[in-house]
Amino acid sequence: MPFIEALRQFQFRVGQENFCLVHVSLVPVLGVVGEQKTKPTQHSVRELRALGLMPNLLACRSAEPLEPSTREKLSQFCHVPVANVLNLHDVKNIWHIPLLLLEQCAHLSILKQFQIQPPEPQLQEWAHRAKGWDELTETVSIAMVGKYTGLSDSYLSVLKALQHASMACGRKLILEWVASSDLEDAAKQESPDLYNEAWAALKRADGVLVPGGFGDRGVEGKILAANYARTNRIPYLGICLGMQIAVIEYARNVLGYKDASSTEFDPASPHPCIVFMPEVSTTHMGGTMRLGARDTFFHATDCLSAKLYGAISSVSERHRHRYEVNPDMIGEFEAAGLQFVGRDESGRRMEILEIPSHPYFVAVQYHPEFKSRPGRPSPVFQGLILAASGQLQSHLISH
Structure with missing residues (x-):
């Protein structure tokens, strides 16, 4: 709780335009039907809002890629634009995560929050490294x-x-x-x-x-x-x-x-x-x-x-x-x-x-x-x- 309060005060001090909150949450799959559940994320975002913090982006961990309907639901109930609902599903190795974020334009969402013009990402070497690890x-x-x-x-x-x-x-x-x-x-x-x-x-x-x-x-x-x-x-x-x-x-x-x-x-x-x-x-x-x-x-x-x-x-x-x-x-x-x-x-x-x-x-x-x-x-x-x-x-x- 002290850390959340520290973040709230920091946000107030520097201003919304200089603060970006990325909320990491789990989207589990429960039951034999394999439905992706958004309630845990909704609940944690609601608790954060009650404490004075509003996430700008959601980084959702899941075993499989999020269904479009799941992203829409998270966007609607968490008051986050669909483009800012990021999915970090399981991959072969952790080197793929930056590439996964790049595919979802996470860098554009973050830089937009700070009103910064985005440079062209240079991740060719990183992509080669991720592929090399798999091989x-x-x-x-x-x-x-x-x-x-x-x-x-x-x-x-x-x-x-x-x-x-x-x-x-x-x-x-x-x-x-x-x-x-x-x-x-x-x-x-x-x-x-x-x-x-x-x-x-x-x-x-x-x-x-x-x-x-x-x-x-x-x-x-x-x-x-x-x-x-x-x-x-x-x-x-x-x-x-x-x-x-x-x-x-x-x-x-x-x-x-x-x-x-x-x-x-x-x-x-x-x-x-x-x-x-x-x-x-x-x-x-x-x-x-x-x-x-x-x-x-x-x-x-x-x-x-x-x-x-x-x-x-x-x-x-x-x-x-x-x-x-x-x-x-x-x-x-x-x-x-x-x-x-x-x-x-x-x-x-x-x-x-x-x-x-x-x-x-x-x-x-x-x-x-x-x-x-x-x-x-x-x-x-x-x-x-x-x-x-x-x-x-x-x-x-x-x-």
């Missing part, structure tokens, strides 16, 4: 090893970044959701079926991705996933916590520090390879959290990550973390083959790691998914898909 036949499977796999929206940005990268690589994405806690030895005793399913899904995948997160639940499972990817030469991408657990795994199984951990999970660890490194800033919000866009500088321009980013000296990516790789252990790690190829301007904060002897083992402290866009995928996500689909070397040669 993809070759697949690539990625195991998403996380803590909240039961709710896919928890990783929505990561999922979209994978889709952008898969599209750019000409592959249809198959996602294997793996709950990290199901990979742990405890799950083998408590839920053997879930344990076996989790490991089977991990082993089916062409690549492994461990996204960011907080807390210690499922961390050991993520470490096992990183170990599996490293030792079996499976393409791996770690993000934020996914980078930190890759470092812990390397410390335990390559450096031999079996009790290595993060001070986030074990403050008394004798080998803390991940430590609390807060950032106190007078210009950036977030308390002690390192938050927002920061520059990462490549220490080796011939490293894989730098090549994927286009052989540039630095990149700006978004961060959200408090813990980082212990700078006092960098020498040991690099002597053992774990290279930190990207660092902050001070050289003390590790941003990107690679294992040069591995086909694709890359982990980043930042969140590259936030800057991924359709037609402009994140380079490290694209690298994962390229490696998982056997196209990485040809891509590097051609670029």
Whole structure:
């Protein structure tokens, strides 16, 4: 309710000619006759009007295209012109939605409300992309090893970044959701079926991705996933916590520090390879959290990550973390083959790691998914898909 009141006040402040309200509503089909029901939309519009808001356009979700009689009925009872009753019915993939809106001249209705002369829409590239997605036949499977796999929206940005990268690589994405806690030895005793399913899904995948997160639940499972990817030469991408657990795994199984951990999970660890490194800033919000866009500088321009980013000296990516790789252990790690190829301007904060002897083992402290866009995928996500689909070397040669 506060949001509706805020919109009402905003509308009053800027004026009707500077305000356009698009009301999204469901038009369900009930009963065996298959009649499209408009009552839910009528009711919600009536409630909005009682609160001082009048929709300019209706965006009606439905399984099938709206019948002309349904549109007429919605127009009459909701006081919206027929041309402003938009239909968003089910399509093969979400890329078709902007094209569907274009077909119904939604852009003209919106611009008319603002009294703006409409330019000619340039959606040829988008149409090609939507059609291309439908025609993809070759697949690539990625195991998403996380803590909240039961709710896919928890990783929505990561999922979209994978889709952008898969599209750019000409592959249809198959996602294997793996709950990290199901990979742990405890799950083998408590839920053997879930344990076996989790490991089977991990082993089916062409690549492994461990996204960011907080807390210690499922961390050991993520470490096992990183170990599996490293030792079996499976393409791996770690993000934020996914980078930190890759470092812990390397410390335990390559450096031999079996009790290595993060001070986030074990403050008394004798080998803390991940430590609390807060950032106190007078210009950036977030308390002690390192938050927002920061520059990462490549220490080796011939490293894989730098090549994927286009052989540039630095990149700006978004961060959200408090813990980082212990700078006092960098020498040991690099002597053992774990290279930190990207660092902050001070050289003390590790941003990107690679294992040069591995086909694709890359982990980043930042969140590259936030800057991924359709037609402009994140380079490290694209690298994962390229490696998982056997196209990485040809891509590097051609670029």
